[in-house]
Amino acid sequence: MPLFKQVKLTTPESVELEFTLAGIGSRALALLIDYHLLGVGLVGFWILWIIFANRLMTYLSRLEINYSQVPLWLLAIGLLISFIVYSGYFVYFEVVWQGQTPGKRFAKIRVIQDDGKPVGLSQAALRALLRPIDDILFIGVFFIFFGRQEKRIGDWVAGTLVIQEARPQLKKTLSISETAQQLAAQLPEITDLTQLLPDDFAVISEYLHRRAAMTRPARRELSLKLAREIRAIINLEEIPPELDSDQFLEAVYVAYQQQFPTY
């Protein structure tokens, strides 16, 4: 059974798109971050508002007029501004950042319309206005958890989905050592690179991109194992003794990329 739910959408141009739904964890993470930012913002606002109110009251007390209604108004206006900040935060970011808020950007998720289009002002506003209802007793969480499309009430009403952002295709460039470059130039002549399938190349590429984060013993072991297997696949007699396994894998990576540039 898949761990992440997929949805297939058909756009008005009848193009079929497939998305992975955001999942409850990413949405909770986004909410955690957004609410902390909002919390800091609102506390800041109220501190300023109280200072302002204090100043105003001292000023009014000097004027010798009846200002008994003013504190109530100040409170009301403060609450109204708080509500506008709370809703406006989500509406503003979701419209301007095409379905993302700072929290969603961090969690790498995005709101889209049911037909795959980016959300507009009306969808973002509906989602934001129904947010308090979803938050009461965590109703939204149960809707997301039990629903097939992970929609909270705001999503149902606004006709939106929350999806994972596709992983960016542009990976950071690899640093390939000098010796590996030299071997890469010779490899097509002395070996049979056509034996290497795209899947194998993908494994080499993954290893080379992720090796920096690995522990040293695990990295050495994995590198050696991959190098041995690749050597056998491409029919190379032996790895040139002046190269270590990492450099050999780099060379294969470069040579394969030059021979089949589409990968």
Place this chain on the structure above:
Amino acid sequence: MTASSNLQGPLSVGNVVSAGLRLYSNHFKQYFGTALLATLWVILPIVVMAFIVGFFAVARNYYALLGLIIPAWIVLLLYCIGKYMAGSAAISRLAFGELTSEPEATRDAKRFTNSRLWSFVWMSLLLGLLYFSVVIAAYIGIAIVFVAIFAVLGVNPFSAPQPNVSDPGLLIGIGLLSILLILLVLGLLLWLAARFAVPEVALAVETEVGAIESLGRSWRLTQKNGWRIILILAVTFLITLPLVILIQLLTNLVQGGFATVTSDQTVDPAPFLLLISYAVSFLGNVFMLPLWQAIKAVIYYDLRSRREGFGLQLRDRQI
């Protein structure tokens, strides 16, 4: 998702939590049953203790037997803790098996973890000792800081007429400093919890790892990932909140209902209420346990994939 066959790569914080939750809901009966049996073991020493206390309260004799009963009870307690840990670790083992597309029967997973029961006990004792010493060291550190501050200010808390320390600025300063220190200690404990998040999964999965090595494994695997794991734990806590609140509401409801029913009778409702709230919180714990165990398994799987390139292998040429 067959994790080993595709190159999904490392998981994001949110996806670790989602995957753990999905594993639990896909195997609810299996994990919940295992958690229930594991947690029942914790009750056994409590029941035995109640019997012992009851016996001596009635008999008021044979006190010499205590020298025998107490050590025996401690051994029983440790054994039961081991059973509990082995049972809950079996859930992590099952979840890890799903992630690597090598699912296992519950019985086999339990047999494996039960065979290393005393390693689990030993590991948790060591870990407990570590946390204990950190907390003690933090206490001593904080005490030294405050003694130093009072010494600088010339305040002697043991001399009877206190010098005047009602300066509000000073009091606020000391208050803020205390809050800061407490946050620091909490942060340190949280960070330790992240670094030692997965020793039981290592014990439950890897064959040649013992109690001490499992702690080392967790420490090395979580290197450079401490804050990420803290975030995972925080998000997990957040999504368990609705359930915690639901359980709390349920307890209050039951207690309230019970109180109105028994209010006009002579029965003292207190013991029943206590029993009910214990039962509800027990069930709540059983319900939460598999979620945490599954998420730990996903954390462990993800760390192995990040730190050791786990799952990076070429396709099998023989087929």
